[in-house]
Amino acid sequence: MSAWWAQTRAEVRMNVRRGETLLLTIGIPVLLLVFFSLAKVTSSPTSHRINFIAPGILALCVLSTSLVALSIATGFERSFGVLRRLYVTPLGQRRLIGAKVGGVLVTEAIQVSVLSLVALALSWHPRGGSLGGLEALGLLILGSAGCAGIGLLLAGQLRAEVNLAASNGLYLVLLLVSGIVIPVSSLPAFIRRIVVGVPSGALADALHRVLGQGLSPSLSEWVSLSIWAVLAPLLAARTFRFD
Numbered sequence: 001m002s003a004w005w006a007q008t009r010a011e012v013r014m015n016v017r018r019g020e021t022l023l024l025t026i027g028i029p030v031l032l033l034v035f036f037s038l039a040k041v042t043s044s045p046t047s048h049r050i051n052f053i054a055p056g057i058l059a060l061c062v063l064s065t066s067l068v069a070l071s072i073a074t075g076f077e078r079s080f081g082v083l084r085r086l087y088v089t090p091l092g093q094r095r096l097i098g099a100k101v102g103g104v105l106v107t108e109a110i111q112v113s114v115l116s117l118v119a120l121a122l123s124w125h126p127r128g129g130s131l132g133g134l135e136a137l138g139l140l141i142l143g144s145a146g147c148a149g150i151g152l153l154l155a156g157q158l159r160a161e162v163n164l165a166a167s168n169g170l171y172l173v174l175l176l177v178s179g180i181v182i183p184v185s186s187l188p189a190f191i192r193r194i195v196v197g198v199p200s201g202a203l204a205d206a207l208h209r210v211l212g213q214g215l216s217p218s219l220s221e222w223v224s225l226s227i228w229a230v231l232a233p234l235l236a237a238r239t240f241r242f243d
Contacts, residue, residue, distance in 0.1 A: 007099035012107060024065075033119060056181050066145075068170075070148055071167045075155040136211055
């Protein structure tokens with residue numbers, strides 16, 4: 001436990017010290033939150049745009065940190081031989097992966113706090129009450145675990161440069177088709193049917209329901225996020241290559 005906690009703290013320190021990571025996890029989400037809330041470049045199902053944009057940007061925080069930032073950083077650590085050295089320490093494989101997921105969760109707690117304050121300053125009025133807050137927390141944790149598993153799966157299989165391109169490309173695609181800033185109702189019918197099948201889509205749609213409409217997430221959203229939260233990290237742990 002002490003080795004896991006020490007590595008988790010190290011992961012958090014590295015996350016907040018990397019300029020490119022801060023840009024991806026804080027700078028870009030804040031910029032997108034302000035831009036899409038004030039500029040009418042996309043349709044919005046709510047009268048106040050911020051009430052639709054804010055939940056989607058919270059889902060984007062999970063995508064940017066759990067999948068993209070984690071995948072890129074881990075991929076280069078693997079390429080430079082850092083992970084191979086950590087693997088032979090008492091930390092081991094499972095606690096190393098657990099520390100990375102733990103570091104992501106702490107980083108996301110900082111993200112959500114910052115983004116929520118900015119959104120409230122833009123007159124965001126979240127709905128759902130205390131129960132909605134607990135549901136949103138559970139959704140964010142499940143979404144984080146699923147996206148982290150995908151990120152580690154990419155980092156453990158691809159060369160660092162290929163992983164960099166793949167992670168950024170996946171980020172852009174999921175940003176546009178997961179209902180994060182563009183309503184799912186505006187997307188083609190065949191895309192709407194598969195959005196809930198990917199963790200970012202299920203998370204964004206569920207957060208829109210909880211924080212935007214005051215409703216509970218659908219069963220399919222809970223099931224989708226739960227499956228990704230279990231299977232993606234397990235698959236990453238089984239297939240991860242340290243060299």
